[in-house]
Amino acid sequence: DAGITQSPRHKVTETGTPVTLRCHQTENHRYMYWYRQDPGHGLRLIHYSYGVKDTDKGEVSDGYSVSRSKTEDFLLTLESATSSQTSVYFCATHRGAGNTIYFGEGSWLTVV
Amino acid sequence: DQQVKQNSPSLSVQEGRISILNCDYTNSMFDYFLWYKKYPAEGPTFLISISSIKDKNEDGRFTVFLNKSAKHLSLHIVPSQPGDSAVYFCAAQEGKLIFGQGTELSVKP
Numbered sequence: 001d002a003g004i005t006q007s008p009r010h011k012v013t014e015t016g017t018p019v020t021l022r023c024h025q026t027e028n029h030r031y032m033y034w035y036r037q038d039p040g041h042g043l044r045l046i047h048y049s050y051g052v053k054d055t056d057k058g059e060v061s062d063g064y065s066v067s068r069s070k071t072e073d074f075l076l077t078l079e080s081a082t083s084s085q086t087s088v089y090f091c092a093t094h095r096g097a098g099n100t101i102y103f104g105e106g107s108w109l110t111v112v
Numbered sequence: 113d114q115q116v117k118q119n120s121p122s123l124s125v126q127e128g129r130i131s132i133l134n135c136d137y138t139n140s141m142f143d144y145f146l147w148y149k150k151y152p153a154e155g156p157t158f159l160i161s162i163s164s165i166k167d168k169n170e171d172g173r174f175t176v177f178l179n180k181s182a183k184h185l186s187l188h189i190v191p192s193q194p195g196d197s198a199v200y201f202c203a204a205q206e207g208k209l210i211f212g213q214g215t216e217l218s219v220k221p
Contacts, residue, residue: 033209040213042211042212043201045210056208058208090155100158100161101146101158102158103148103155106153
């Protein structure tokens with residue numbers, strides 16, 4: 001357990017509204033990730049960060065942006081939520097290559 | 113293009129028997145491979161990993177085999193227990209971590 005806290009854990013929002021999910025970690029891990037989990041697709045990488053202010057796109061980054069202004073926080077923003085972004089979102093962190101990657105408990109987002 | 117694939121969405125095994133979960137990958141630059149277990153409404157939890165320079169890693173009932181020439185890895189669970197019923201994800205790492213689609217394992221008493 002790497003002390004990962006995701007907030008909010010559950011959210012229902014309307015199409016077109018902005019949404020921000022927060023991931024907070026207490027282990028000073030360098031790497032942080034945002035994934036989404038959907039049936040039949042497994043866990044797909046949205047964006048990741050390899051340090052403060054250092055981020056890169058994953059395989060499903062369209063419609064999402066991220067920011068990392070502090071080591072402990074990684075924010076995922078949906079600028080204008082769509083129904084296709086209804087999903088479970090998981091944050092993950094690790095210290096570096098070969099080190100165990102820890103996941104948060106997930107954020108359930110429903111866009112209506 | 114999916115770099116990590118788990119072609120079996122589900123697997124059912126009798127308690128006490130061996131469970132074999134398979135995973136294929138396309139990128140020969142991956143340097144670590146990992147298996148995660150996931151229960152409903154929880155985040156994935158780390159199970160076992162293997163470096164690309166090894167071909168086997170064992171931890172209790174769990175063994176991971178890596179065949180680099182075939183770009184294939186497998187997870188063996190022996191003996192299988194009902195508590196092992198979960199979704200299993202394989203993942204490959206080259207900097208970022210890429211997951212397969214998952215295999216739902218059901219172990220029947």
